[in-house]
Amino acid sequence: ETGVTQTPRHLVMGMTNKKSLKCEQHLGHNAMYWYKQSAKKPLELMFVYNFKEQTENNSVPSRFSPECPNSSHLFLHLHTLQPEDSALYLCASSQDRMNWVAGHKNNEQFFGPGTRLTVL
């Protein structure tokens, strides 16, 4: 496996279900991200992890719970979701967390293929 992988690719769940999304990066990066992509809206950053520590929670509802056991793996645990949570969930990684003091190649983010989530 190379790059960033995500499983499952598709998920249908009821509002009372509990499920988890998995992301794995094979790039030796230290920062990982969860994004939500809804139709006709810009990508929305949800969570940022740097060296396994959460550095950003972009006001995400508590029904989404991230977990980063190591720099290569990232999970998003889902429970009691709403139909409006249906979207494509994208994982990304970068060498380091963003450093905007100067543009830097380590800021480049690489995305996985996403999990298409449908909440019934």
Add this chain to the structure above:
Amino acid sequence: GQQLNQSPQSMFIQEGEDVSMNCTSSSIFNTWLWYKQEPGEGPVLLIALYKAGELTSNGRLTAQFGITRKDSFLNISASIPSDVGIYFCAGPGGTYKYIFGTGTRLKVLA
């Protein structure tokens, strides 16, 4: 908050035509990234720009970092059917994160 405005929102072009799209920001950036997303896949990084005025090519794609540092442009020359997809720009959106434009949806007619 910060916004990235991309235009056009969508384009239908004939195979072989050149394509131009742009992205503007309400604030100054020191980095611009251009991504392409195909149906059912995540965005793929095409070109990264780090310096005002910089012009960078990747095959038939050329991107420029605007002199004002508030805009960037992406050009595709001699389009082919596999260029179809959504093209996103991205730039610094605050500490440790990017913001993304709403995308330009490209369709190429053979």
